[in-house]
Amino acid sequence: MSDTVIRIENLSKKYIIAHQQQERYTVLRDVIANQIKSLGSLINPKAKTENPNCEEFWALKDVSFEIKQGDRVGIIGRNGAGKSTLLKILSRITEPTHGCINIKGRIASLLEVGTGFHPELTGRENIYLNGAILGMSKAEIKRKFDEIVAFSEVEKFLDTPVKRYSSGMYVRLAFAVAAHLEPEILIVDEVLAVGDAAFQQKCLGKMEDVGKEGRTVLFVSHNMATVKQLCNCAFLLYQGNLIFQGNPHEAISQYMQKSTQGKHFHQANIYHHIKGDFRAEIEKITINNLDNSEIALSIFEKVKISIKYKINKPIDELDFFVLIYNLEDGEVQTSLFQRDSLSNIQPLSNYGTISVEFTNPLMPGKYTISAGIFDKNKRFVDWVELAESFYVESAFINGNKYDQRLGKISIQGTWYAE
Numbered sequence: 001m002s003d004t005v006i007r008i009e010n011l012s013k014k015y016i017i018a019h020q021q022q023e024r025y026t027v028l029r030d031v032i033a034n035q036i037k038s039l040g041s042l043i044n045p046k047a048k049t050e051n052p053n054c055e056e057f058w059a060l061k062d063v064s065f066e067i068k069q070g071d072r073v074g075i076i077g078r079n080g081a082g083k084s085t086l087l088k089i090l091s092r093i094t095e096p097t098h099g100c101i102n103i104k105g106r107i108a109s110l111l112e113v114g115t116g117f118h119p120e121l122t123g124r125e126n127i128y129l130n131g132a133i134l135g136m137s138k139a140e141i142k143r144k145f146d147e148i149v150a151f152s153e154v155e156k157f158l159d160t161p162v163k164r165y166s167s168g169m170y171v172r173l174a175f176a177v178a179a180h181l182e183p184e185i186l187i188v189d190e191v192l193a194v195g196d197a198a199f200q201q202k203c204l205g206k207m208e209d210v211g212k213e214g215r216t217v218l219f220v221s222h223n224m225a226t227v228k229q230l231c232n233c234a235f236l237l238y239q240g241n242l243i244f245q246g247n248p249h250e251a252i253s254q255y256m257q258k259s260t261q262g263k264h265f266h267q268a269n270i271y272h273h274i275k276g277d278f279r280a281e282i283e284k285i286t287i288n289n290l291d292n293s294e295i296a297l298s299i300f301e302k303v304k305i306s307i308k309y310k311i312n313k314p315i316d317e318l319d320f321f322v323l324i325y326n327l328e329d330g331e332v333q334t335s336l337f338q339r340d341s342l343s344n345i346q347p348l349s350n351y352g353t354i355s356v357e358f359t360n361p362l363m364p365g366k367y368t369i370s371a372g373i374f375d376k377n378k379r380f381v382d383w384v385e386l387a388e389s390f391y392v393e394s395a396f397i398n399g400n401k402y403d404q405r406l407g408k409i410s411i412q413g414t415w416y417a418e
Contacts, residue, residue, distance in 0.1 A: 004104070005185060005216050006067040006090065011099030013060040013085050059085040061240040063099070067218070067233075069184075072211040074231035074248055075220045076255050078385075079274060081237040083220045087111055087187050090218070105184025105216075106134055110174055119163035123154055123173050126162055130177045144180050151206070152176035153199075172199060179206050186210055187218045204230050222274060222385065224252045224330030252330040256368065256386070276382035279315045280373055284308040285388045287369075295390040300412050303360045305336075307371055311350040317376035318347055320354050326408070327366040327389065333408055334361065339374075361409040362392045 060082045067073055075083050088094045089101070091109040108130075109116070116133065117126045127148055131141035149155050152172040154165075162170065179186060186207065207217050207230055221227055227234060227248055234251035236244040238258055244251050271282065286306045287295050297303060305322055320338040325331065336356050338345065345354065367390055372383035 003069045004066050005069045006065075006104075007100075007102040008066075009064050009100040011060055011063040011086075011089065011101065012058060012097050013082075013089060013094070014097040015057045015059055017055045017057050058240050060089075060096075063237075063240075063242045065235065065242060065245055067216060069216055070211055070214045071233050072207065072217040072231045073219065074227035074234040074251070075218060075237065076222075076224070076227060076234060076251060077237035078258075078272060080239075082240045083237055084111070084189060086237070087189055087218065087220060091187055103185070107185045107187060108134060108178040108181060108183035109187040110171075110178045111187070111189045117162050117170070117174065120161055122161055123152075123158045123165070126173070127177055131181050134181050134183060136181055141181065144182070148173075148176045148180045151180065151202075168199075175203055175206075179203075179210060183215065185216045185218070189220045190222060200226075224255070224325075225332060227252065228329075228331075249329060253328055256325070256327045256330045271384040271387050274383050274385045276373070276380040279313040279375070279381050280309055280311040280318060281382045282307055282371055282373065282384050282387075283310050285369060285371055285384070287388060287390055295388075297360050297362075297390055297392050299360060299363065299392060299394070299410055301360050302357065304355055304357045305369065305371075306353050306355040308353045309347065309351070309373070311347065315375060315381070318354075318381065319374040319376070319378075320356075321372050321374070322356065323370045323372075324362070325368050325370065325386070327368050331408075333367065359412070360392065361411060363408065363410055364392050364394050366391050 063082075063086065075086065077083050085094070087109070088111065089096050090103065091107060091111065093109075093111070116130055118129060121129060127145060128138070128141055131138075131144075149158060152175075154169050154173050157165065157169065162173070165173070175188070178188070188203075188207070204226065207219065211217050211232075217230070219227070219230060231248050233246065234244075234248040235242055236251045236255050236258075243258075244254050271285075273281070285308070288297075288304050289306065307320055307322075309318075309320075311318075318338075322336045324333050324335070326333050336358065338354070338356070347354065368386045369388045369390075370383065370385045371387060373381040375381050
């Protein structure tokens with residue numbers, strides 16, 4: 001018997017994008033004309049009526065793959081690559097435009113905060129509701145009930161309607177239900193980013209256990225370290241196409257290269273904003289005040305990273321941060337957080353620049369920068385991903401070439417004898 005649990009052949013999904021017309025209002029004759037056109041297309045589907053205000057968008061194009069039982073598959077790619085569309089089709093939330101899908105086993109999905117929960121029902125009632133949706137008997141759900149509650153850590157609020165839950169509580173309970181009610185296939189989008197770091201690690205551990213039990217996990221994430229930790233296989237999506245499937249390290253390497261390929265980094269309008277409420281936003285990032293995509297630094301060179309920002313809505317306090325990734329494997333090499341600074345520098349106006357200076361500790365190689373803004377409650381205001389890149393070159397120190405050493409970063413210390 002085949003151990004393939006998901007087989008996808010030539011899967012495609014098309015959306016129709018409607019562009020707003022220039023008119024300030026729609027008159028009755030336009031409404032009647034549009035209704036007649038719609039009726040005509042139903043009577044005669046072969047008669048194509050072109051609408052200049054509509055555009056076809058293929059979220060997925062001829063995607064084919066197989067997933068084996070027990071695989072933990074990471075699905076990576078930039079926003080708009082088709083990751084969430086693929087998960088929604090596999091979860092039977094939306095229908096494909098064409099293609100063949102064969103799935104063997106029950107699926108539990110966690111695609112966004114609150115998916116599958118009824119807001120008026122309590123946490124306790126939603127556990128039983130989700131179990132019933134998965135096709136489980138009441139006895140099966142009761143057997144897992146205490147384990148679900150303990151994992152979610154929301155016992156105190158179990159009989160409170162979930163509409164009063166915070167987003168973190170929502171995620172805790174939703175993940176606990178999805179992971180513990182024994183689906184053959186667990187699908188998780190990057191909703192776990194809502195939870196705190198300790199809970200995220202707890203969830204990753206549970207997903208590893210699910211895989212070891214012979215069940216299958218599909219996981220979408222922008223965190224490459226998490227993909228490497230959890231997954232034994234990875235899919236890379238790019239503009240709706242599956243361009244790589246296989247070893248997670250190779251998939252991540254291609255993703256990092258693809259994300260920075262051919263970019264003119266000084267054009268702020270191509271920055272990739274992946275989350276935030278945009279009360280403030282990052283407009284431009286520069287390294288050592290250079291607008292250049294081939295910036296070269298040396299080990300132990302003084303580095304200045306400047307973040308040009310714009311404040312869109314009143315906000316009490318901003319906390320900027322910078323993450324520096326190795327472009328080869330996607331791992332975070334180091335990070336700088338404004339909150340670690342004792343001076344607690346704040347923006348002087350609605351438009352300005354916040355800068356940080358440090359001595360470069362990175363070994364020779366190519367690196368890329370992500371940057372973001374928190375508010376005082378640690379909520380994301382903005383986060384731009386893989387916005388700028390630079391090279392670190394070898395340096396000559398005391399006449400000797402300082403090249404490869406052990407470790408990911410190099411620390412320059414003062415040596416003395418006692």
